[in-house]
Amino acid sequence: MESGVVLGGSFAGLLAARVLSEHADDVVVIDSDDLATGATGPGAPHREQLHALLSMGHRQLERWFPGFTEEALAEGALLGRGPEVQFHVDGVRKVDVPRLRMLSATRPFLETLLRRRVMALPNVRPLHGRATGLLDDGRRITGVQVAAPGAPPGPSGAEHTVLGADLVVDAMGRSSRLGSWLRANGWDAPPVSRMRIDLGYATALFARGDELPGTVIAHATPGPANHYQPRLSEPGALAAVEGGRWSVVLAAYTDYRPGSDPERFLARMRRCVAPLRTVADSCTMLGEVRTYRFRESARRDFTRLTRFPGGLVAVGDSVASVNPVYGQGLTLAALQASSLAVHLRSGAHPHTAARGYFRRARTVVDAAWSTATTADLAQPHVTGPYPRGYRLTRWAGDRLMTASVHNREVNSAFMDVLHMNAHPRTLASPALLLRVALTRPPR
Structure with missing residues (x-):
C-alpha cells in the first residue's frame, strides 16, 4: 500500500495511524487541530472530562507502543493495582480484585504521549485541515477532499485540495459525516441503531495531597438495592492524575444531571462514597467545573450493507459510541485498531x-x-429498544451484581467483562451462576 489517510487525530485516529504505519509507505493524519503543535482544541469538547482506560485498553496501548506505561508513569501518570482501585455499589465497597491494573491519567495527557509516539514514526505525518468529502471511481474510495484551516464551508475552491489514498480511515467520531458523503457518491449509508439515555456529566480537578493514601481510582454507582437510581445512591468517580491532581466526575440522567456550579458540585460529592467526600472536604478545586451532555448511544452497522466501497474503514465513535459512564470508549477504539x-x-x-x-x-x-x-x-426514562430475553437478563444481572460485591471470584469475572478482557457471554457460565446463587452477603 502506498498511502493511507486517517480522518481525525484523537485517540482512535492515532491508533489507526499506528496500524497503517506497518502497511503503507505514507500515512497522513488530518485533523482540524494542529497536531504538530500538540493542540487539543474544540474538535473534541469532552476531552477534559474524566476518561477511563480499562485494563484491555491499557494492554493494547502497551502492545502497539512498548514501554508506553513506563513513559506515562515517568511523566506523572499513576498505575492502580488491586486495592488501589476501588469500586462501590449502593455505597458498599466491592471486594478487591488483586490482579486488576488501571493506568490513571487525563485523556489529553494520554493523547499527547500517543501523538508523540505516532508522529515520530518515519512514515506518518500530520495535516492541519478539514476533510470535506470523499472521491471514488465507482468501486473504491480513491481519496479525500481537504479544506485548509479556516476555509469557508463548500465543496470546492482554491483553499480545497485533493489527497489520494489507497485506504481511508474514518476516525471523525460521533459527528462523522461519512454517511452523508457515501450517499452523495451514490453509496448507501450504514444503518444506525440508537438508544436515548439523556446523560449529563461534569468533571472538576482538585489539588491532590496525602488525604487518600493508597487510592488511585474510586468509582461509585447505584445498583440493585437502589434500583440503579442516581437520586438514591449518588454516582461518581475520582482518579489520581498527572500534576498532583484528582480528577472527579459526577454523572446522572435527565433533570438530575450535574451542572457547572462549584458549590453544588461539592455538595453532591459530599453525598457520595467516602473517597469523594474526603476530596470535597480536604482539597482545593482547581479551575472550573466542565459539563458535557450525552443524549444517546449510537452504532453504525456496516456489516448490514450489501454495497460498500473498497478503500474505506471506520473506527472509534464513528462506528459506535456508548454510554461513557462505563468507560469503554478508549478501549473499544483500541480493539478496533487491533x-x-x-x-x-x-x-x-x-x-x-x-x-x-x-x-x-x-x-x-x-x-x-x-x-x-x-x-x-434499568433507568426508568430509557424506553428501549429492549433486546430479546431482557427481563431474564436483567434478573440474572441484578443477582450477579449483588454477588460481585462480596464474592471475589464473581467480581473477578464481572470486572473481566467490564474491562473488556472477556465477552459478556462468560457471565452466563453454569459454574459462575452457581457461585452467584450460593453467595450470601456477610452479616
Missing part, C-alpha cells in the same frame, strides 16, 4: 470492501453495546 491490524495482515487488499474488518469490529462492538445498553435499560 481488528484492523488483523484484517490487513490477513492479506486483504485495501482496495476491496473491508467486510472482514467490519465483521471483526462488530464482535467487540456487540460486547460493549450489550454491556452498556442492558445497564441503561
Whole structure:
C-alpha cells in the first residue's frame, strides 16, 4: 500500500495511524487541530472530562507502543493495582480484585504521549485541515477532499485540495459525516441503531495531597438495592492524575444531571462514597467545573450493507459510541485498531470492501453495546429498544451484581467483562451462576 489517510487525530485516529504505519509507505493524519503543535482544541469538547482506560485498553496501548506505561508513569501518570482501585455499589465497597491494573491519567495527557509516539514514526505525518468529502471511481474510495484551516464551508475552491489514498480511515467520531458523503457518491449509508439515555456529566480537578493514601481510582454507582437510581445512591468517580491532581466526575440522567456550579458540585460529592467526600472536604478545586451532555448511544452497522466501497474503514465513535459512564470508549477504539491490524495482515487488499474488518469490529462492538445498553435499560426514562430475553437478563444481572460485591471470584469475572478482557457471554457460565446463587452477603 502506498498511502493511507486517517480522518481525525484523537485517540482512535492515532491508533489507526499506528496500524497503517506497518502497511503503507505514507500515512497522513488530518485533523482540524494542529497536531504538530500538540493542540487539543474544540474538535473534541469532552476531552477534559474524566476518561477511563480499562485494563484491555491499557494492554493494547502497551502492545502497539512498548514501554508506553513506563513513559506515562515517568511523566506523572499513576498505575492502580488491586486495592488501589476501588469500586462501590449502593455505597458498599466491592471486594478487591488483586490482579486488576488501571493506568490513571487525563485523556489529553494520554493523547499527547500517543501523538508523540505516532508522529515520530518515519512514515506518518500530520495535516492541519478539514476533510470535506470523499472521491471514488465507482468501486473504491480513491481519496479525500481537504479544506485548509479556516476555509469557508463548500465543496470546492482554491483553499480545497485533493489527497489520494489507497485506504481511508474514518476516525471523525460521533459527528462523522461519512454517511452523508457515501450517499452523495451514490453509496448507501450504514444503518444506525440508537438508544436515548439523556446523560449529563461534569468533571472538576482538585489539588491532590496525602488525604487518600493508597487510592488511585474510586468509582461509585447505584445498583440493585437502589434500583440503579442516581437520586438514591449518588454516582461518581475520582482518579489520581498527572500534576498532583484528582480528577472527579459526577454523572446522572435527565433533570438530575450535574451542572457547572462549584458549590453544588461539592455538595453532591459530599453525598457520595467516602473517597469523594474526603476530596470535597480536604482539597482545593482547581479551575472550573466542565459539563458535557450525552443524549444517546449510537452504532453504525456496516456489516448490514450489501454495497460498500473498497478503500474505506471506520473506527472509534464513528462506528459506535456508548454510554461513557462505563468507560469503554478508549478501549473499544483500541480493539478496533487491533481488528484492523488483523484484517490487513490477513492479506486483504485495501482496495476491496473491508467486510472482514467490519465483521471483526462488530464482535467487540456487540460486547460493549450489550454491556452498556442492558445497564441503561434499568433507568426508568430509557424506553428501549429492549433486546430479546431482557427481563431474564436483567434478573440474572441484578443477582450477579449483588454477588460481585462480596464474592471475589464473581467480581473477578464481572470486572473481566467490564474491562473488556472477556465477552459478556462468560457471565452466563453454569459454574459462575452457581457461585452467584450460593453467595450470601456477610452479616
